[in-house]
Amino acid sequence: MTRSLRRRQSRKRQADNSPIDIKDKLAQKRKAKATRRKLMGLIGFSLFFAILVGVPLSFSISPKIGGSVGLLIPLFVVCYNYPRTALWAFLIYMPFSGTMTYWIGGGNALFQLSKDGFYIPGLLGLIYYCRKKKQAIIVSKPLLIR
Incomplete structure (x- = not known):
């Protein structure tokens, strides 16, 4: 008798939980698909x-500058839309920035500014996000060490 009661209860739980679980899974799949679609559209627009901009600059000024501008524009767009990831990339890139500047760029001033490609759009995106959500940009006073 207890087995049949347990079976009924487990069937009831499965019947109660399955539509909710399926709806949650479908909602998560839709959200992931929308996120992927947004990212692909963003990358496509920025590459275009x-x-x-980069091709005319590479023919008129220098191929290095045209290529650099062609790489920086998608970087700016993606970093603005994903500010936290951009700021983490900036923190990871900082120890290697001097090496990259002189190894790849040959001391070019444009490569000196490449680290700002992560920081400035990421910071602007974070400021915009915080103002939109009405959150504090600076750490709140109770968290500060006195």
Whole structure:
């Protein structure tokens, strides 16, 4: 008798939980698909704009500068839309920035500013996000050490 009661209860739980679980799973899949679609559209737009600006610059000024601008435009767009990831990338890149500047760029001033490609759009995106959500940009006073 207890087995049949347990079976009924487990079937009831499965019947109660399954539509909710399926709806949650479908909602998560829709959200992931929308996020992927947004990212692909963002990358496509930024690459198109980078080619539109970078190719004429590489023919008119220098191929190095045209290529650099062509890489920086998608970097700016993606870093603005994903500010926290951009700021983490900036923190990871900082120890290697001097090496990259002189190894790849040959001491070019444009490569000196490449680290700002992570920081400035990420910071602007974070400020915009915090103002939109009405959150504090600076750490609150109770968390500060006195």
